[in-house]
């Protein structure tokens with residue numbers, strides 16, 4: 037009904053353009069990142085993450101992903117530097133993932149996808165008064181993308197996966213205090229950057245993307261716990277497992293993807 041969208045056959049990425057025509061715009065995300073075609077931009081600075089005072093407030097099931105929210109009433113947790121002209125405030129992070137044995141990242145690298153992708157969403161509180169206002173501005177959001185590959189257990193991800201039973205159903209919210217996403221960063225902050233969009237409706241073309249080259253490693257068992265979440269609400273009799281909540285790569289349409297080594 038209405039602007040309802042999802043990841044199924046009838047409401048998935050291939051039909052989002054009907055309610056959200058910007059889906060066919062010139063700066064849509066995700067994209068396939070081709071490393072050798074990414075131009076090395078010597079003017080790019082290292083990206084700086086100030087997550088020290090950063091602690092989470094709550095965890096929720098948005099009906100399309102699991103979201104960990106932060107108090108963004110001040111500049112205690114920001115991303116700076118890199119391609120960014122201002123500090124951007126951390127608002128939330130969430131994941132995109134596949135089905136059992138299938139990959140589920142949104143960005144791909146040289147045509148290859150990872151098992152999952154973590155998005156840390158930040159907004160430009162210097163130029164805009166609210167997240168909502170920033171979310172519709174061309175330089176309003178900065179999303180840090182981190183790839184997840186499967187291997188050994190991630191030593192801190194269990195803090196999140198152990199809390200998933202509290203937000204099994206769409207619309208559920210639970211307290212989730214004291215989690216610092218610093219523990220989810222890979223060792224290198226080498227990144228690719230390009231101008232793109234939200235990867236879910238309303239698909240606003242308001243995101244400066246910073247995608248880290250180095251993935252983090254999580255176990256298949258930990259990823260499997262993400263798949264115990266449901267797209268559906270407690271009251272619905274259809275229990276649809278939350279998986280394959282990723283949008284496929286979109287056309288570059290003349291955009292440059294730049295890379296930074298430091």
Ligand SMILES: CNS(=O)(=O)c1c(F)c(F)c(SCCO)c(F)c1F
Pocket residue numbers: 101103128130155157171177179233234235236
């Ligand atoms: C980059 N990933 S995304 O498009 O899927 C995405 C998302 F899922 C979100 F929930 C939010 S915040 C909405 C209000 O909280 C956001 F800004 C996003 F960009």
Ligand SMILES: [Zn+2]
Pocket residue numbers: 130131132155235
């Ligand atoms: Zn996302």
